Amino acid sequence: MKQHCFLKAIGAFAIALGTAGTQVGIASATLFTPPTENSAPRSATGGASRGSFFVPPTDNTAPQGSTGGASRGLFDGPETAVAANSGNDRSNIYGEMILPTGSSAAASMLAVLPESFYGTTLEARPTILVYVPASNADTAVFSLKNEAKETVYNMAISIPEAGGVVAIEMPAEAPELKVSEYYQWYVAVQLDGELTPASPYVDGWIKRIEPSADMDVALDEGDALAKIAALGANGVWYDTAAQLASLQGVPANETMASHWYELLESVGLADIAAAPIVM
DSSP: OOOHHHHHHHHHHHHHTOOOOOOOOOOOOOSSSSOSSSOOTOOOOOOOOOSSSSSSBOOOOOOOOOOOOOBBSSSOTOOOOOOOOOTSSSOOOOSSOOOOOOOOOSSEEEEEEEEEEEEEEESSEEEEEEEEEEESEEEEEEEEEESSEEEEEEEEEEOOTTTTTEEEEETSSSOOOOBTOEEEEEEOBBBBBBOOOOOOOEEEEEEEEEOOOHHHHHHHOOOOHHHHHHHHTTTTTHHHHHHHEEEEEESHHHHHHHHHHHHHHHOOOOGTTTOOEEE
């Protein structure tokens, strides 16, 4: 019965969303370098990206006929990037963020992506990062669709009531992403224990790619940070962000914290750099 209600709620939410990606963002530059073409779907309503610890690939375009959003990154987006929809915010404000001492943070739900709302991964089951502000909500729904708008996976996830960057790891039972195919993901928050068409959500695009021979060599050498730098230099956004997030320990490492700030600042998300990370 519980599962039936959960699936029914997802259905209502999906109908309300249609195929829209409604995030709009800002940006800057450093760990991530974007590709020559870094657009989200041509009919999308999203923005663009930028970078420097991260260097995007030559082709960084999401499906041309879809209606998704876009990413943000450590790089300045190309002229081909889709213009932001001025009528929509890239996030949904639904709670007060508890600010870390001496810092500022966003009070909106945010996809940790470049402004194009698009990025690549080498992983069959990648980790996706989403920022949630403090609220009375503790559960959200993660949904993944293929380019044909078919839902390929759904799952419930826990979110911290105190807010923070949540790492959504696709489990072993989730289907593997197919190489070179585009997927759109959504994370919707259950408010008062329910998922409705009015639930706050963020979304983004992802494509799994295969590493080049040179990237393979680079990933086999050096320490963890060197491997992250290799991912960033090859424009692999999701893995760059997820692996760098995993190195943010307690007590904080000043060098890693600086790299994390640089990465987020390059995609216009510096306000959440001091937020706790929930892996």
